Amino acid sequence: MFVSGFTIARNVVRADYPLKEAIFSIIDLCDEFVIAVGKSEDETLAFVQSFQHPKIKIIETEWDDTLREGGRVLAVETDKAKAAVNPQADWLFYIQADECVHEQDLPAIRHAMEKNLHNPQVEGLLFDYLHFYGSYDYVGDSRRWYRHEVRIIRNRKDIFSYRDAQGFRKLPNDKLVVAHSGAQIFHYGWVKHPEAQQKKQMQFHRMWHDDDYMQKHVAGANTFDYGNIDSLQKFTGTHPAVTQERINRMNWTFDFDITRKNMGLKSRILYAIERLTGWRPGEYKNYRLK
DSSP states (O other): OOEEEEEEESSTTTTTOOHHHHHHHHGGGOSEEEEEEEOOSSSHHHHHHTTOOTTEEEEEEOOOTTOOGGGHHHHHHHHHHHHTSOTTOSEEEEOOTTEEOOGGGHHHHHHHHHHHTTOTTOOEEEEEEEEEESSTTEEEOSTTSOOEEEEEEEOOTTEEEETTTTEEEETTTEEOEEEEEEEEEEEEEEOSOHHHHHHHHHHHHTTTOOHHHHHHHTTTOSSOOTTOOSOEEEOOSOOOGGGHHHHHTOOOOOOOOTTOOOOOHHHHHHHHHHHHHSOOTTOOOSSEEO
């Protein structure tokens, strides 16, 4: 079984993405790892080159910033990275620059790949998500956060990155049939110093919106306000070992009253249903679970 990892990177130094942690959280599962580095306004390429791991292969790309609608440029760049993997690879493990996998889940992921290797009906593997917010001590638990997504796919040309690269589909535009990986993705996209988070928001929203929108809705603040969130829960588990140094460097404070629910009546009812039953009414699923 040959496994190729792949990801994309652009301006990750300026926006303080945990790219290195993301890659090294899964590199032991991979026989190679492709990083598509977009032309950046910071030291992203030098940063990636500094990883100096024998499994890592770097390709350089240039992003088309006119592909703003729906964050399409992210999917285009993800497909470039996917196209650069070893053609002999069986599985492709995609991880984004702000995601990590806990080392305790690596055996389950390998088992899931081996178990489904010769079952062509399974086109990918699904992961549960933990979305950290404000600090490494809180996770989002409302409907605004997606609960599952596909991160491992077959090495097939008909499978492509979908919309803003959140997940994948197959030609012509069908959902993948997937099995569960037995693992979680730790999503750290909303855990940064408030100043770094605001810089990330400026950079990120440019992939969706024109300059007028940016000036009206994003520009103007020097720091990000983490207090405007609907619902959080305390995280009581452990973080991936690769993130520990980053966690130790945390130099800001974020506290949140988890009993506070900034929701309207309908959202409160739906939230209560999910808490009681585990069912999320009307949940969007970009996959078909086998």
